[in-house]
Amino acid sequence: MVLLGQSAAELKAWVEAQGQPGYRGQQLHQWLYQKGARSLQEITVFPKQWRDALANVEIGRSQVRYRHDAQDGTVKLLLTLADGETIETVGIPTGDRLTVCVSSQVGCPMACDFCATGKGGYRRNLASHEIIDQVLTIQSEMGRRVSHVVFMGMGEPLLNLKAVLQAVTCLNRDIGIGQRHITISTVGIPQQIQRLAEYRLQITLAVSLHAPNQALREQLIPSAKHYPLNQLIADCRAYVQQTGRRVTFEYTVLAEVNDRPQHAEELAQLLRGFQSHVNLIPYNPIAEAAYQRPSAQRLRHFLSQLQALGVTASIRRSRGLDRQAACGQLRQAQLSA
Numbered sequence: 001m002v003l004l005g006q007s008a009a010e011l012k013a014w015v016e017a018q019g020q021p022g023y024r025g026q027q028l029h030q031w032l033y034q035k036g037a038r039s040l041q042e043i044t045v046f047p048k049q050w051r052d053a054l055a056n057v058e059i060g061r062s063q064v065r066y067r068h069d070a071q072d073g074t075v076k077l078l079l080t081l082a083d084g085e086t087i088e089t090v091g092i093p094t095g096d097r098l099t100v101c102v103s104s105q106v107g108c109p110m111a112c113d114f115c116a117t118g119k120g121g122y123r124r125n126l127a128s129h130e131i132i133d134q135v136l137t138i139q140s141e142m143g144r145r146v147s148h149v150v151f152m153g154m155g156e157p158l159l160n161l162k163a164v165l166q167a168v169t170c171l172n173r174d175i176g177i178g179q180r181h182i183t184i185s186t187v188g189i190p191q192q193i194q195r196l197a198e199y200r201l202q203i204t205l206a207v208s209l210h211a212p213n214q215a216l217r218e219q220l221i222p223s224a225k226h227y228p229l230n231q232l233i234a235d236c237r238a239y240v241q242q243t244g245r246r247v248t249f250e251y252t253v254l255a256e257v258n259d260r261p262q263h264a265e266e267l268a269q270l271l272r273g274f275q276s277h278v279n280l281i282p283y284n285p286i287a288e289a290a291y292q293r294p295s296a297q298r299l300r301h302f303l304s305q306l307q308a309l310g311v312t313a314s315i316r317r318s319r320g321l322d323r324q325a326a327c328g329q330l331r332q333a334q335l336s337a
């Protein structure tokens with residue numbers, strides 16, 4: 001059993017099964033989630049003899065393999081997992097917020113054409129403790145509490161729904177991050193948006209749209225072939241109905257590819273009457289793709305076209321751009337170095 005991810009009640013039962021008094025469960029909970037203990041040896045309130053006996057118990061923490069501090073305060077980490085796999089996680093400070101961008105898989109099978117992670121192939125799903133660990137590790141590396149979590153690192157969270165939901169439960173219950181401060185970002189997996197809706201969570205759902213019509217979307221996102229755009233939008237509308245939460249659409253802007261006047265019009269048509277928000281993300285160039293980042297002026301022009309057509313939209317400021325900012329880029333640079 002891995003300790004990270006267990007509730008106070010489960011930890012209490014676990015210490016009692018070891019013949020220890022129940023209050024040590026509460027201590028263990030505090031050391032794991034508040035103090036960020038990386039091993040049971042560190043938990044000095046526990047008797048030395050017991051700690052020694054627990055030497056083989058797995059807490060579930062990773063090792064920091066590499067840290068990069070960007071000029072704007074963004075911290076990118078490469079973490080080594082117990083089986084030697086490597087993932088990226090990013091801490092983004094903005095004012096009194098600290099947002100962690102977590103990975104949900106090692107690599108990603110979706111193969112989106114402009115995404116460095118997608119180009120790197122897929123290894124495996126993360127376990128829930130490997131997601132929780134990313135938040136605790138950013139917290140200790142940056143020396144402050146995490147306020148927001150976005151599932152926008154490596155991987156497709158809706159292909160790993162069970163572990164993602166377990167992690168969300170723990171982040172909320174044990175680490176104290178409000179569900180409304182947690183965003184799950186998906187490219188859309190058939191049936192999975194409905195499944196997520198059934199949990200009636202207060203989290204934010206972000207859907208990576210990137211194109212206003214099926215043909216262009218299939219070019220950018222191979223898996224879109226199996227999930228028609230109209231069905232995806234219908235599932236998003238149903239999600240809003242069921243959960244009472246708004247949906248955000250992410251739109252990575254690729255100059256001349258998906259940011260022409262025609263695309264603004266198609267997007268406005270597609271989202272007509274839908275209470276949603278479009279986040280425009282300027283493309284971060286990656287070596288493996290030939291797309292261009294739109295100029296600030298071009299981006300603003302696309303935004304104002306959308307707004308004039310009645311679409312609620314904004315531009316997401318790029319962070320940590322001075323080095324390997326795009327999803328999956330840092331890992332690739334490090335693994336091939």
Ligand code: SAH
Nearest residue numbers: 115152155156185186187208250283284326
């Ligand atoms: N698989 C999920 C979450 C991970 S990616 C999803 O697709 O939503 C998080 C966001 O970053 C997605 O919207 C993705 O399309 C975007 N992204 C990936 N590579 C990018 C790049 N090079 N430039 C800009 N945005 C990128």
